[in-house]
Amino acid sequence: MSFAEIIGQKRIINLLRRALAQEHLPHSFIFTGMEGIGKQLTALTLAKVVNCEDGAAGDCCDRCVSCRKAASGNHPDINTIERDGPFIKIEQIRALKQRLRFKPLEGRYRVTIINNAQNMKIEAANALLKVLEEPPAENLIILTAYEITSLLPTIVSRCLHLPFQPLATEEISTHLCQAHGVEPEKAAIMAELAGGSLSRAAALLDEKQLDRRRWLLEIVAGIHESHITDLLAAAKAWKGEGPDLKQDLEWLKTWLRDLFVQQLEAADSISLLNLDFAEKVEGASSRFKPDHLLEMFELVCTVQGAMRYNINKRLSLEALLLLLHTRATDRVGDPRGHLPAQARGPFTWPVTVGR
Structure with missing residues (x-):
């Protein structure tokens, strides 16, 4: 993979190429942005470019020994640090400091990529700060993170920040x-x-992902016709673990967003996300008040945040479906009592529910 093959991020790629051409490459970078937009790929490609034996015009050749080693993950001068358990620990940064004492073994630069640097424990972050304050020659350090605010300001100030945009x-x-x-x-x-x-x-x-989404949206699309016992049974069936439930809540947010967009006067100029459910979005949108849609969106976001705690997932999902049912049928009942108390954490739980 070369710079030319990276999808999107043309502005950042051009900036890196200019820095390489002018030989003004900073000693450290921070790449920020959502998952899946090319942060890690760009970091690995930059590591290949600075060590490429035959590259020209600010890119790698993908043919030389150095490029082939980098592509296979076997280049001795390109190291990636991932979290060990839930965190990046100080022992990993100490090991990095030991490596930085020596010159690169084969390439022009030793490149260290710290993925998801927001997972560094505070002592690890402070140890890294000392490295960035006195960067050794012939070394390049690249941090990736979701948001710049998740890192120590003192670390940010010693790196060049490049924000990546959604594709x-x-x-x-x-x-x-x-x-x-x-x-x-x-x-x-x-x-x-x-x-x-x-x-x-x-x-x-993966068709299973699309089938799961389709099943969930069919439930919420017809929720105004559902009986309470059916919703409780659906919540039991819906309960998932880890990534599946996290993604399910994202599907639910796209549904609520589409219902809101459908109610706007400029709806024709704003595309729906769930295009295959366009007819059902049109039919369901009139059953909800705009403030109720915003309220439910906020509640889904709160449940997502509470997922980091040991909440009762089934009760949380029951609460979401019951609230949707209440708003879709314009009933007076308040389903907030179903929200699990142990999900409070640092959040205001439950969120204020309007009438």
């Missing part, structure tokens, strides 16, 4: 068609659902 829907759709042979109509739907993330789009290639 364009057209770029994702084209990639799905060309790389995976997806039909254009289906690729367009998947690209909208990916929300700018290529990794999310790749996950949707």
